Amino acid sequence: MTMLVGDCRTVMPDQGPFDMIFGDPPYGDTSLGWDRRVEGWLELARNALAQSGSVWVFGSLRSFLGAADEIRLAGLRYAQEIVWEKQNGSAFHADRFKRVHELAVQFYRSDAPWSGIYNVVQTTSDATARTVRRKAGPPHTGHIERGHYVSQDGGPRLMRSVIYARNCHGRAIHPTEKPVGLIEILLRTSCPPNGLVGDWFAGSGAVGEAARATGRRYVGCEIDAAMAARAEARIAATLPFTSASPAPDPLPGAAS
Ligand SMILES: C[S@@+](CC[C@H](N)C(=O)[O-])C[C@H]1O[C@@H](n2cnc3c(N)ncnc32)[C@H](O)[C@@H]1O
Known part of the structure; x- marks a missing residue:
């Protein structure tokens, strides 16, 4: 379990090949100072993937539309997406629906056949x-x-593609922290046991906690040094996976 500090575009390419990459970059949907799109990371991530690897990118439909050319030019092909439904959300506009979901989209290298991509049906x-x-x-x-x-x-x-999972409201250490239970589903789907996960925008280290709990190796990167330190401490405090680990909790979304 390793947490690196810096710009993922500089730090992460040398850490591969990754069996799976999580990309949860700023979506660039708002005018907030920190919410700036990070250009160029997708191609670097694609090149750092193992041949059987894939990348799951969190975002809004708006952010994916804005990145469509970059995704194609990076040599990535769309595989599937899930909708994360949360218990509360954001009302950016008073005259539109309250947004209580986010997307996570899986891409794989366009020079690799889907049949060769690691994929465990949930x-x-x-x-x-x-x-x-x-x-x-x-x-x-x-x-x-x-x-x-x-x-x-x-x-x-x-398993249904719309997955309900409560967000970390009230106990989060990062403003856009993702639920560990949701990440675990994606890890079990796309990363082999003991495989290497690259978390290019680590934030709170939620992916690291999920990786440690499910027996995957992890390299995370966060540009904010103070946040990286908190993420590192959180991951270190997580009980590591052992063969005696309890069975996972019932999957979010299992109840219909
Ligand atoms: C959407 S948040 C990630 C949240 C994380 N998945 C979680 O569950 O806590 C994006 C994070 O990327 C970081 N970041 C922004 N640009 C970066 C870059 N170029 N390299 C590495 N991290 C970056 C931000 O500081 C922020 O913590």
């Missing part, structure tokens, strides 16, 4: 058996038979 066991009765009488179209069928016989089923 499932939940919350499917419930459901009996559906067919209407009697002549069907409107086709040949629907009378009677009933059972639509599901219980889990597992594919």
